[in-house]
Amino acid sequence: MYEAKPEHHFTFGLWTVGNIGRDPFGNPTRQPLSAPYIVHKLAKLGAYGVNLHDNDLIPIDATSGERDQILRDFKKALSETGMKVPMATTNLFGDPAFKDGAFTNANARIRGYAIQKAMNAMDLGAELGAKTYVFWGGREGAEVDAGSNTLNALEYMREAMNFLAEYSEDQKYGYKFALEPKPNEPRGDIYFPVVGAALAFIYTLDKPDLFGLNPEVAHETMAGLNFVHAVAQAIDAKKLFHIDLNDQKMGRFDQDLRFGAENIKQAFLLVKLLEDTGYTGMKHFDAHALRTEDEAGVWDFAKGCMRTYLILAEKVKQFHADSEIKALLEHYHFKDPIVSGLTAKFSRDNAANLKAHTFDRAALGARGPGLERLDQLTMEVLLGTR
Ligand code: GLT
Ligand code: MN
Ligand code: MN
Numbered sequence: 001m002y003e004a005k006p007e008h009h010f011t012f013g014l015w016t017v018g019n020i021g022r023d024p025f026g027n028p029t030r031q032p033l034s035a036p037y038i039v040h041k042l043a044k045l046g047a048y049g050v051n052l053h054d055n056d057l058i059p060i061d062a063t064s065g066e067r068d069q070i071l072r073d074f075k076k077a078l079s080e081t082g083m084k085v086p087m088a089t090t091n092l093f094g095d096p097a098f099k100d101g102a103f104t105n106a107n108a109r110i111r112g113y114a115i116q117k118a119m120n121a122m123d124l125g126a127e128l129g130a131k132t133y134v135f136w137g138g139r140e141g142a143e144v145d146a147g148s149n150t151l152n153a154l155e156y157m158r159e160a161m162n163f164l165a166e167y168s169e170d171q172k173y174g175y176k177f178a179l180e181p182k183p184n185e186p187r188g189d190i191y192f193p194v195v196g197a198a199l200a201f202i203y204t205l206d207k208p209d210l211f212g213l214n215p216e217v218a219h220e221t222m223a224g225l226n227f228v229h230a231v232a233q234a235i236d237a238k239k240l241f242h243i244d245l246n247d248q249k250m251g252r253f254d255q256d257l258r259f260g261a262e263n264i265k266q267a268f269l270l271v272k273l274l275e276d277t278g279y280t281g282m283k284h285f286d287a288h289a290l291r292t293e294d295e296a297g298v299w300d301f302a303k304g305c306m307r308t309y310l311i312l313a314e315k316v317k318q319f320h321a322d323s324e325i326k327a328l329l330e331h332y333h334f335k336d337p338i339v340s341g342l343t344a345k346f347s348r349d350n351a352a353n354l355k356a357h358t359f360d361r362a363a364l365g366a367r368g369p370g371l372e373r374l375d376q377l378t379m380e381v382l383l384g385t386r
Contacts (some may be wrong), residue, residue, distance in 0.1 A: 088125025141187030
């Protein structure tokens with residue numbers, strides 16, 4: 001029961017289960033795990049694949065000989081296990097060169113280096129079969145706005161995205177690009193802080209069809225926003241290319257907690273949204289085990305993420321099958337075919353008839369939508385009493 005299988009499309013980043021438990025105040029609490037070892041462990045747990053930044057696999061200063069050896073060992077682990085690499089990305093935040101941004105840096109040389117590094121990382125991802133390429137602009141932001149014009153930063157970002165999209169097409173890599181918004185951390189303020197901002201930016205690019213979103217639970221939640229609403233907007237725009245699942249307390253530092261660890265109702269509503277809309281993409285757990293944990297805790301964490309998703313998917317079915325919930329939903333979505341016929345599309349007749357229609361405003365205001373009962377029943381489904 002609730003056993004993860006490759007068909008569920010669960011993925012983890014090398015950097016997630018490989019997280020060594022360092023934080024700004026303390027040293028690592030865990031030993032690094034090799035990439036092939038991670039691949040084997042995750043395969044046993046039923047994951048579909050692993051995702052990576054260039055430097056999760058190949059150290060930034062590796063020689064080409066070292067690169068080849070690392071890649072051979074990694075590919076061997078993939079072929080032994082059947083694990084895939086569906087998504088790749090670039091580390092444009094770790095090296096001091098990127099301390100004031102990568103694609104949006106005020107220094108033209110750093111911008112050029114960032115695009116060069118991204119092209120190399122795209123080559124690596126393509127070699128491993130990745131079809132989704134994520135851009136998380138962790139350093140693309142500012143603490144001091146006096147030095148830069150945000151409009152320049154937006155222009156630089158657009159230039160980089162347009163360049164890399166053309167590069168992908170030219171190389172026939174077939175990538176779809178997923179922008180990952182975050183409001184802050186590690187920068188004081190990050191550009192494209194939320195899903196809506198990234199979505200609007202996409203339509204200013206030369207090839208908007210190639211670009212979509214990789215929203216992360218923790219990131220909208222840090223900003224005090226409703227993540228489920230943000231994902232719904234991405235789905236509505238057909239731009240949900242990838243998703244980073246984890247959990248987070250509102251108003252805290254970026255916690256990247258185990259999926260469902262914090263806000264179980266939000267996790268349920270998110271799973272419900274993904275399941276109800278037939279999302280077939282990768283469900284990537286961009287989270288890590290608590291710094292308190294040893295390696296056993298890391299695998300408990302990974303199992304927990306997938307198991308919670310599957311339990312919640314089961315609860316979604318139960319929610320839909322519950323006849324009282326069904327009746328409450330019908331009551332809530334009150335239908336009036338005559339009025340809907342008038343509002344569906346503008347015509348002079350519809351406008352005139354709608355103006356002439358009599359609405360019983362007092363009755364509309366007096367009617368309860370039944371949300372208290374609906375929410376309570378949702379809770380009872382989650383708490384296991386139904
Ligand atoms: C980093 C960040 C994540 C991003 C990753 C992709 S790296 O760990 O916190 O949210 O998804 O670059
Ligand atoms: Mn995060
Ligand atoms: Mn993420």
